[in-house]
Structure formats: C-alpha cells, structure tokens
Amino acid sequence: MxxxxxxxxxxxxxxxxxxxxxxxxxxxxxxxxxxxxxxxxxxxxxxxxxxxxxxxxxxxxxxxxxxxxxxxxxxxxxxxxxxxxxxxxxxxxxxxxxxxxxxxxxxxxxxxxxxNDLEIVVAKGNPKHVEALADLARSGLVVVLCAPAVPCGHYAAQTLQKAGVSVKPASQEADVKSVLSKVALGEADAGLVYVTDVKSAGNAVEGVAIPPALNVVAxxxxxxxxxxxxxxxxxxxxxxxxxxxxxxxxxxxxxxx
Amino acid sequence: MALLTRSRRRLQSSAPFLIVILAGAGAAFFIIPLLGLLLRTPWTSAWQQFGSAEVLAALRLSLLASVSATAIALVLGVPLAWTFARLAFPGRSVLRALTVLPMVLPPVVGGVALLLAFGRRGLVGGWLATTLGIHLPFTTAGAIIAETFVAMPFLVITVEAGLRSMDTRFEDAARTLGASRWTVLWRVTLPLVRPSLIAGAVLCWARALGEFGATITFAGNFPGTTQTMPLAVYLALESNPDAAIVLSLVLLAVSLAVLIGLRDRWLGAS
CATH class of the missing domain: 3.40.190.10 (Periplasmic binding protein-like II)
Structure with a gap:
C-alpha cells in the first residue's frame, strides 16, 4: 500500500x-x-x-x-x-x-x-466457463500463475487477495509468457497474465476481464x-x-x- | 619399470610449450567463473539460506528426480545401447540419431515436445489421462520424465562405445561353453563394460541434476512438487541473487562430492 x-x-x-x-x-x-x-x-x-x-x-x-x-x-x-x-x-x-x-x-x-492490467487467460471459447476470479478456486480447474518472485506473480497475488480468493496453482511459472503458453497448449485451464499478453497471443486464447476494483495495475x-x-x-x-x-x-x- | 618411469618423465618434460599454455587457459576458463561465485558468496548468511525449508525441499526433489531418471535410463538405455552396438537393421543410424537428439535440442524445445506427446492434449497424454488416470505435467513424475529425456542419451552413447570397443571373443567363448544368451549378457558382457556403465550413469545423473529447460517447460515449477534446484536457483536470481549463489554452491558441492567419490571408488582413475 x-x-x-x-x-x-x-x-x-x-x-x-x-x-x-x-x-x-x-x-x-x-x-x-x-x-x-x-x-x-x-x-x-x-x-x-x-x-x-x-x-x-x-x-x-x-x-x-x-x-x-x-x-x-x-x-x-x-x-x-x-x-x-x-x-x-x-x-x-x-x-x-x-x-x-x-x-x-x-x-x-x-x-x-x-x-498494464491483469486479465484471466483461458482457452479460446472459454470451455471451462471461467467468468470471474472466484472461479479460479474451483476444484479440478488447472490454474498456473507466475512465481511470487517475478512481477506478474506479485501482482497476481495482490489481485487474488483483493478478491478474497485462495488459489492453489499447479505451477508457479518463471515468467508471464510461460503462463500464457501453458494455457495456449491446453495444459492449464486458466492463468493470470497482462492484457497485452492476451492481445499478442493471437487465436489460441482469450481474456476474461477483471473488474477495475479488484485489478492491480502494473x-x-x-x-x-x-x-x-x-x-x-x-x-x-x-x-x-x-x-x-x-x-x-x-x-x-x-x-x- | 625404472626404464618406464624414466621415459615417461622425459616425455612429460618435453610437452610442447604451446599445449601447456592452452591447457592452462582452458583450465582458467572453468576456474575463473567458479572463483567469481565463491568470492561473491555471502558466507555469513549462507547457512541460514541453506537451512530454509524451500531449499531443502528443492535439494531433496533434485536428488530424488535425478536418481530416478538415472534408474530409468539404465533400464531402458542399456538395452538401447546394446541394440545399436550389436544388431544390424535397416534404419539403425537414423534411429540412433533420433535417440541422441536431446543432446543437441534446446531443452526448452524438448520440454515443448514432451508436452505435445505426454501433455493433456498430447499424442499419448490424453489416452494416459483418460484410461490410466496418469497426469504427467505439473507432477514429480513429469519432472523425472523431463530429466530422463534430456539425460539418457549420455548413458546410451557411453555404453554403446563401451560395447563396441570390448572384445567379443569372451562372449563367443561363453556361448561355445553352453551359456545361454541371457547368462552371457549378465555374466560376461555387462561385467566387461562396467566402467562404461558407471561412467554413463554418472554423466546421465549429472546432466539430470542440472536439468532446467525441459523440466520447467514440461513439469512447471511448484515448490516440493516440481521445483528442482536449478529452477529454485533461476527464480531466486529474480528476487534474491545472494540466495541464488548459495543454492548454486550447494548444487555444486553435492555434484562434486558424488563425482569425486565415484571416481576414486569405481572408475579406478588415479
């Protein structure tokens, strides 16, 4: 703060x-x-x-x-x-x-x-129907985040804390592009990345916006x-x-x- | 005997000056970066870093995964080496090239290839998940698979070289004396290539211990599950470079201890 x-x-x-x-x-x-x-x-x-x-x-x-x-x-x-x-x-x-x-x-x-805002990244068409941060806590959903040591992981933790959601990620990736590629390859169901990453990723993924009140701005x-x-x-x-x-x-x- | 030592001494003293200079430069090339690490090490806080739960978890996981990878490599790699050394079949050189490919493939690409094969949407990964309930990505098993993929070629080529250079007349003799193929393999062939087996296993283990790219790409990074020492070092560099240096030294000390110990005991090097 x-x-x-x-x-x-x-x-x-x-x-x-x-x-x-x-x-x-x-x-x-x-x-x-x-x-x-x-x-x-x-x-x-x-x-x-x-x-x-x-x-x-x-x-x-x-x-x-x-x-x-x-x-x-x-x-x-x-x-x-x-x-x-x-x-x-x-x-x-x-x-x-x-x-x-x-x-x-x-x-x-x-x-x-x-x-740069954070966004939830999911596979094209959002097959698992992830609509909000709270959905990331759903059991059976494979979520990957950035490691807490890197900026995107730090921001992800802040956003989840604001939303009062506790997520157990399958992996703490070394950088934001790795989170994106895990979702793009279908290995993970959802992740937290920057809006610009979703925009540059093309057709394999799409973003689910996080309300401004809960978002953390890089x-x-x-x-x-x-x-x-x-x-x-x-x-x-x-x-x-x-x-x-x-x-x-x-x-x-x-x-x- | 006296003659032999004398002639050896003469040979040593007549080593070309240029060779000695270049060898010295070569040694310095390896030693200087190591010195850099040692001089930058925060010794006072080193013990504290080492004792942290996360470091111990990473070290434990690294040892478990690298030893498991070496075990798998021995079970699968020795038969592969034997096949390459002893059987002539069409496409052998192509198959051989494919199995040593991970040695030149960037490990990150190897990790992506593993995802495309054993991932949730991979060639066999989907089947593994639905029929057998086996999930490899994001699990310790996945980290072991990644390390095996990258490290096994070192065992295969070392053992193959050993098999090719051994005297096959011992095997022939055993066969004519009535030993079965299986007995010959166990009692004659493998004992004869023991130095290559051990050297190959050690190389394979060392490569598995240092594996980074394929592991983080295929298995991800989670403390206690898939975060091996190299991954812990890489992430520590982001936030706490001192911790990264201490972690590297721990990894270095463990591998040096094992390599030196093995060398004296089994490789018979003086």
Whole structure:
C-alpha cells in the first residue's frame, strides 16, 4: 500500500516535471539536430510496441538509430548495475527501476509511460466457463500463475487477495509468457497474465476481464541513464513515446497513465 | 619399470610449450567463473539460506528426480545401447540419431515436445489421462520424465562405445561353453563394460541434476512438487541473487562430492 502511494507520488512529480517544461519537454519535429544512435533497455512485454515506436521515430528523424535490448526487467536492472552501456531504461515495474535509481545510475526522475492490467487467460471459447476470479478456486480447474518472485506473480497475488480468493496453482511459472503458453497448449485451464499478453497471443486464447476494483495495475516507468552518450537523442525518444508513442502503446493493449 | 618411469618423465618434460599454455587457459576458463561465485558468496548468511525449508525441499526433489531418471535410463538405455552396438537393421543410424537428439535440442524445445506427446492434449497424454488416470505435467513424475529425456542419451552413447570397443571373443567363448544368451549378457558382457556403465550413469545423473529447460517447460515449477534446484536457483536470481549463489554452491558441492567419490571408488582413475 505504501509502495503504491510512493509510486503515485513519483508519478505526480514526474508528470509535474514534464508539464513544467523541465528537461523532458517534448522536442518538436522541426528541431532536427538529431543524429547518432541510442540503446534502449526495455522490458520484454514492451517488445512489440517499442519496436514499432522505434521504427516510427527513426522515420521521423532520419539519420537516427534506436537500438533495443529486450529482457526481463530484473535482468536489465542487473545488467545496468554491472556496467552495461545504454541510454534509456524502461522497466515493467517500479522495484527494478528503484534498484537502478538507488545505484545512482539515472539522471532524473522516472516517468510512467504506460500501464498494464491483469486479465484471466483461458482457452479460446472459454470451455471451462471461467467468468470471474472466484472461479479460479474451483476444484479440478488447472490454474498456473507466475512465481511470487517475478512481477506478474506479485501482482497476481495482490489481485487474488483483493478478491478474497485462495488459489492453489499447479505451477508457479518463471515468467508471464510461460503462463500464457501453458494455457495456449491446453495444459492449464486458466492463468493470470497482462492484457497485452492476451492481445499478442493471437487465436489460441482469450481474456476474461477483471473488474477495475479488484485489478492491480502494473506501471512502466522510463528513465534516461546517467552514462548516456547521446542525451539529446535519448530525450527526444522519451518525449516521442510520451506524445506520438501513446497511440501505439494503446494499440498493443497498454493503458495511458 | 625404472626404464618406464624414466621415459615417461622425459616425455612429460618435453610437452610442447604451446599445449601447456592452452591447457592452462582452458583450465582458467572453468576456474575463473567458479572463483567469481565463491568470492561473491555471502558466507555469513549462507547457512541460514541453506537451512530454509524451500531449499531443502528443492535439494531433496533434485536428488530424488535425478536418481530416478538415472534408474530409468539404465533400464531402458542399456538395452538401447546394446541394440545399436550389436544388431544390424535397416534404419539403425537414423534411429540412433533420433535417440541422441536431446543432446543437441534446446531443452526448452524438448520440454515443448514432451508436452505435445505426454501433455493433456498430447499424442499419448490424453489416452494416459483418460484410461490410466496418469497426469504427467505439473507432477514429480513429469519432472523425472523431463530429466530422463534430456539425460539418457549420455548413458546410451557411453555404453554403446563401451560395447563396441570390448572384445567379443569372451562372449563367443561363453556361448561355445553352453551359456545361454541371457547368462552371457549378465555374466560376461555387462561385467566387461562396467566402467562404461558407471561412467554413463554418472554423466546421465549429472546432466539430470542440472536439468532446467525441459523440466520447467514440461513439469512447471511448484515448490516440493516440481521445483528442482536449478529452477529454485533461476527464480531466486529474480528476487534474491545472494540466495541464488548459495543454492548454486550447494548444487555444486553435492555434484562434486558424488563425482569425486565415484571416481576414486569405481572408475579406478588415479
């Protein structure tokens, strides 16, 4: 609860910075002194959306190259702490962003660029008629969740607790994609994943929405790293995400902060 | 005897300099990462980590699953090795290639293949579930199957090599003296390839102990049921890297102890 409050505060400060024309002020398209390359460390779940946004950005600013390194947020945070060189870090949760901030590797406060809701994932056509979180406790229903150590497992536990449902999962998967594939392969009847995962999974599965009151919202903060070699381009890219990139993120299932 | 030792000493001293340098680099390549682990180990909290219920459960499960996988591999793999070494039949090389495929297949892909075979909607998994009531995914049996799938080829190729290089005249002699095929196998063939059997079983066990990809894909991850040590290490890396290092060292110590113990006792290496 306190963590969420702190997070909300951070967001408020960050948003304040942007609107107050701070260092993150949007760069207009006419301003074309941009060139060179930046490397963006981004959470795996941002893969599809960021790849699209990166391509659009390069088209808007010819001569620039945006490289991505996608991996789990905790792996990325560890890589940055071990000295990996890059310009921007986009995490799928606040704790991993905090690790990088506390190591003194960032140059300003992070900004939340997107949110992601949890959803119940079931096989196409919902053969087991899972309608709500409470159904996950039904006996005979094979449910898989993320392990508590990874963000999606942490969020799943919070949501189930809010709903007062106690689920005994058949497995605690190492990442959200594994939960999705267990359901897609028919090995599990239901799981808890992000809305964006259901959207990207295609035809094998479908999502059952969780009411907002019970849902836990994952936040994606982004920050420019202290050791950035091309700060101007990094700033322009982050601004682009906050303006034109919003639509693209929405198209991939993310909600606006 | 004296002559032999002297000549050996001369041979040793004349080892090419380049070979020694490269061998040293090769050894360092294995030792440096190990040193990295040892130096980063939080020794003060190590015992506390080791004693936790979850770690003990993972260790117990790892030992149970790897030993069971080795036992299954011996029962099924030795006859397979014998077939490859002694019987000539069409398609033998293809069959042989297929059985050692898990050695090069990414284990995660192996896990998916197992799901497609023994999963709820798999080729035989559906039948297993409806007629026999056997469910493999998300069970300890599933973890054992995954480890067997990945580790058994190591036993098969080691035993096959042993069978191929042994002197078959002993078997012929036993046959002419009236021993049945079964007796020859038990009393002549298997005792003669004992070093290969043990080496193959140890390799198989070590591979099963470290198995990760196929297990987490096919059997999932649940503490006490399918969470073996490598899975526990991987998940601990997410939340508590110190615990992951301690867990890795435990796994390392257990496997080193077993390998060294076996080597002195049975493999006769000096």
């Amino acid at each position: 306190r963590a969420r409050l702190v997070a909300a505060l951070l967001v408020a400060i960050a948003v304040g910075l942007v609107s107050a024309c701070g260092p993150m002020a949007p760069v207009s398209a006419s301003q074309s002194g941009l060139n060179g390359t930046i490397t963006v460390f981004a959470a795996s779940s941002l893969n599809a959306a960021f790849t699209r946004i990166g391509a659009d950005f390069e088209k808007r600013h010819p001569g620039t190259i945006v490289k991505f390194s996608f991996a789990g947020s905790s792996s990325l945070a560890a890589q940055i702490q071990q000295g990996a060189l890059g310009d921007v870090f986009a995490s799928a949760d606040q704790p991993n962003m905090q690790k990088v901030i506390q190591a003194g590797l960032t140059s300003q406060m992070p900004i939340v660029i997107a949110r 936040e994606y903060p982004i920050v420019i790293l202290k050791d950035s070699q091309n700060r101007a381009l990094a700033r322009a890219f982050v601004s682009y995400i906050l303006t034109d990139g919003r639509q693209t993120l929405a198209r991939y299932g993310f909600t606006n902060p």
